[in-house]
Amino acid sequence: MIIVHHLNNSRSQRILWLLEELEVPYQIKAYERTAEGLAPKELLAINPLGKSPVITDEDLTLAESGAIVEYLIGKYGNGKFQAPTSGPGYLDNLYYSHYAEGSLMPLLVQKIIFDMVPSKTPFLLRPIASMIFSNLTKMLLMPSFPKHFSMESIDKHLEKVQTGWFAGGEEPTSADFQMAFPLEAVVTVASEMATPAMVKYVERVQSRQVIHFLFHPFADLCLQIKFRPAYKRVR
Amino acid sequence: MIIVHHLNNSRSQRILWLLEELEVPYQIKAYERTAEGLAPKELLAINPLGKSPVITDEDLTLAESGAIVEYLIGKYGNGKFQAPTSGPGYLDNLYYSHYAEGSLMPLLVQKIIFDMVPSKTPFLLRPIASMIFSNLTKMLLMPSFPKHFSMESIDKHLEKVQTGWFAGGEEPTSADFQMAFPLEAVVTVASEMATPAMVKYVERVQSRQVIHFLFHPFADLCLQIKFRPAYKRVR
Numbered sequence: 001m002i003i004v005h006h007l008n009n010s011r012s013q014r015i016l017w018l019l020e021e022l023e024v025p026y027q028i029k030a031y032e033r034t035a036e037g038l039a040p041k042e043l044l045a046i047n048p049l050g051k052s053p054v055i056t057d058e059d060l061t062l063a064e065s066g067a068i069v070e071y072l073i074g075k076y077g078n079g080k081f082q083a084p085t086s087g088p089g090y091l092d093n094l095y096y097s098h099y100a101e102g103s104l105m106p107l108l109v110q111k112i113i114f115d116m117v118p119s120k121t122p123f124l125l126r127p128i129a130s131m132i133f134s135n136l137t138k139m140l141l142m143p144s145f146p147k148h149f150s151m152e153s154i155d156k157h158l159e160k161v162q163t164g165w166f167a168g169g170e171e172p173t174s175a176d177f178q179m180a181f182p183l184e185a186v187v188t189v190a191s192e193m194a195t196p197a198m199v200k201y202v203e204r205v206q207s208r209q210v211i212h213f214l215f216h217p218f219a220d221l222c223l224q225i226k227f228r229p230a231y232k233r234v235r
Numbered sequence: 236m237i238i239v240h241h242l243n244n245s246r247s248q249r250i251l252w253l254l255e256e257l258e259v260p261y262q263i264k265a266y267e268r269t270a271e272g273l274a275p276k277e278l279l280a281i282n283p284l285g286k287s288p289v290i291t292d293e294d295l296t297l298a299e300s301g302a303i304v305e306y307l308i309g310k311y312g313n314g315k316f317q318a319p320t321s322g323p324g325y326l327d328n329l330y331y332s333h334y335a336e337g338s339l340m341p342l343l344v345q346k347i348i349f350d351m352v353p354s355k356t357p358f359l360l361r362p363i364a365s366m367i368f369s370n371l372t373k374m375l376l377m378p379s380f381p382k383h384f385s386m387e388s389i390d391k392h393l394e395k396v397q398t399g400w401f402a403g404g405e406e407p408t409s410a411d412f413q414m415a416f417p418l419e420a421v422v423t424v425a426s427e428m429a430t431p432a433m434v435k436y437v438e439r440v441q442s443r444q445v446i447h448f449l450f451h452p453f454a455d456l457c458l459q460i461k462f463r464p465a466y467k468r469v470r
Contacts, residue, residue: 038378049382051338062326066301066333071326091297091306098301101337103286109341110348113375121367128363132356140348143273147284 002026007039007052011065014181015053017209018069022076066101069177083173092157093167093175100178107148108182111141158197164204180205237261242274242287246300249416250288252444253304257311301336304412318408327392328402331410339417342383346376380428393432399439415440
């Protein structure tokens with residue numbers, strides 16, 4: 001039985017979506033971060049890096065979203081969600097399945113940290129911290145955000161692909177399972193950055209994510225699914 | 236002709252190493268960051284995200300290290316550097332080829348930024364900035380670094396693989412072309428984090444990187460190779 005070891009405020013959502021699409025039975029085991037926002041020792045026992053998502057499948061333990069997505073599609077896909085092996089669809093899938101975690105997520109995480117730190121700074125230092133971090137955001141992140149979300153990149157690509165999936169096929173591929181999470185995060189948390197094409201994409205993804213808890217903000221998700229038994233889809 | 240568009244202080248080194256190993260003719264076009272540390276408009280014209288590495292191969296433009304490595308091995312490898320298609324080697328290659336950019340590099344970049352910011356802060360605010368960022372490093376990064384470099388993860392794996400390559404084969408695979416850069420960075424820039432197994436690994440990689448400039452710190456690399464003509468290996 002596949003177990004998805006889910007840490008609150010982490011990136012397991014994409015794995016849950018994929019498992020639902022694959023209609024493979026699985027269990028979710030949820031873990032709460034410590035007061036310091038770190039992984040609890042129970043999760044460290046599964047993945048010493050304390051990162052999530054991490055799955056166990058019999059005697060295999062595998063972390064890293066991109067690897068998990070490829071592994072699950074390869075082992076349980078029966079040909080479903082396979083990216084083209086050549087042509088533009090192959091390259092688009094290759095690019096976006098690496099871009100999601102290699103470029104886009106680090107940028108989002110950076111922003112979350114910069115936004116969060118001042119509020120965690122001692123009261124008297126907070127104005128200075130706010131100034132430093134708003135400058136950091138302006139200097140380091142803001143020049144990148146519009147580029148990443150400009151008509152030149154994601155948005156332009158989403159406008160281009162007729163089917164609405166990143167590799168241009170009739171069904172999502174690993175690129176979509178990788179990209180859905182950061183795009184959902186942008187549309188939900190940084191909506192001022194979201195473009196119509198992104199909103200449409202997230203709606204398309206969510207219309208397939210019939211499991212109710214996937215719509216909830218991540219912080220809530222964990223509590224709801226804590227030690228939830230294997231989920232059976234109702235559709 | 237393949238052109239590697241190389242931005243100084245970026246991650247193209249791994250692509251140069253791979254192209255050397257593939258013995259494919261290529262050109263390096265180097266770009267200097269602006270005073271703000273951003274990509275110059277010449278690079279933005281090639282890759283709107285201003286990220287490097289990005290390659291052009293005839294009419295194809297491809298960014299994202301992980302995607303470029305897979306593409307080059309697939310198109311020019313003639314069976315060389317292929318990862319196993321099943322078994323532990325398959326999973327190790329899958330994991331580390333995503334881990335390098337999905338987890339390890341973001342952590343290193345985070346540290347570089349946290350170390351850099353105070354020095355860029357107005358003189359009078361510098362002591363406060365230093366305090367804030369050393370706390371950030373202590374809270375956010377230090378708990379992760381030892382985990383990532385502990386015997387539990389990279390180090391343990393490097394100890395395990397007899398051949399010294401991440402997928403356990405006789406030749407490097409995409410996992411190595413992805414991992415070599417961050418490990419080289421750690422051994423060079425954050426040597427206090429480096430373990431004997433990592434140092435040995437970087438030495439193994441560098442013993443294959445016979446091109447002299449690959450040994451130089453990245454900041455120098457760019458100037459040396461600026462508009463360098465197609466490189467012909469001397470070994």
